[in-house]
Amino acid sequence: MEDGSKPTILVTNDDGIDAPGLQALVRVLVSTSRYNVQVCAPDSEKSAVSHCITWQHPISAKEVDIYGAIAFAVSGTPADCASLGVSKALFPTIADLVVSGINMGSNCGIHVVYSGTVAGAREAFLNDIPSIAVSYDWVEGKSNIHNFTLAAEACKPIINAILLETKNRTYPQKCFLNVDLPTNVANHKGYKLTTQGTSTYRIGWKQVTSGTHGGKMLSTMTMETDNEAPTETDILSVSPEHLMFKRETRGRQIDGNDGTDRHSLKEGYITVTPLGVLSRAGLDCHAYFKDWLPSVTENCSSPAL
Structure with a gap:
């Protein structure tokens, strides 16, 4: 962002451009008058598509009207939308921050792998744009649509802090953030730094x-x-x-570790989990295969089992 200009936020998701979570997030961001808001989101629901991308055929983008934002409904996946949105092929300027969400349902533990919401943020990160994935722990019978507005309001301190750190060139470039908001978001217990669990x-x-x-x-x-x-x-x-x-x-x-994302989310915290692109095996696996791999070539002439 240039000095004195408004920062630009690109919003995407996996629930589709008409989803209440995205609509609430855009409405809250636009109402602050502090940001230029772009929207590039799937034209239909694309949940649990992970980091799927469209490769062999074109995708379409149709301009739509959303609360004063410049918005396009796209026929691709969340990763497609994030990639297109920060490419300068669709918008004349590249966003300072990409926010993917707000998802209807939490994205903790192993579900981070499946999530299209997380993939939208990950794709922006792969394109060197700071990004966060945002999910609300919707529970049928307990949650209502207004909770998405509360969730969006609760994300503003994180969004503002990232934009400030980005402007000051002090924001870390080796991770993106996965944010989950508890079901009772109106009475959350605060923000808690967590690690990705295995739930x-x-x-x-x-x-x-x-x-x-x-x-x-x-x-x-x-x-x-x-x-x-x-x-x-x-x-x-x-x-x-x-x-x-x-x-x-x-x-x-369920994770038993109280420092993990889902455990802390269920305790009522807004969880903030730094994520990277690669999933590395544990050190014990590397130690095992350090001895195992040489034996593979040594025994290649041995009779088959």
Whole structure:
């Protein structure tokens, strides 16, 4: 950003450009009159697509009207949208910060790998743009649409601090942030620096027939109901010669470490988790394979097992 000019924020998501989380975030950012706000988001829901990108065919972008922002609905994935948004092919200026969200459902632990919301922030980071992924821990029966506005307001201190550090050239360039807001965001316990944990749903499969409810969820796969079961909405329509299967949850693996993202989120904190692009194996794995790899070539002439 130039001295004296407003910083520019690019907003994307994976729930789609019409999603209440994105709409609330844009409305809050625009209402401050402190930022230039750009929106480049999927034209339909793209939850749990991870870092999928469109490679072999063009994608379309249609300008839409959102609360005074310059906004485009794009036919690609969240990673596509972030990449296009910071490329100068769509907007005349490159954003100072990319915010991906606000997702309807938390993105903690292993679900960071699956999340399109996190992928939007990761893609911006790969393009050397500071970025954060923002998710709200929506629980059916407890949450309401107004919570997204509260979540957006709660993110402003983080957004403002990043922009200031970026302007001063003191912001670290080796990570991006994953922010999760608790269900009772109005009474959150504060901001807590956390590490990515290993919490995840245990996922199984069962065979279904034509007329059975499908397994598409309203949002990212960690959106919860009171009993932590996904909401099923679609009706399958299949030809009889096809076998059809759908995912189903079979419980959850929970972190016991109070320093991890999901554990702290469920305690009522706004969790702030620095993430990198690469997932490195543990040191014990490197120690094992240091001895194992030479033995592979030494034993290559041995009879097969």
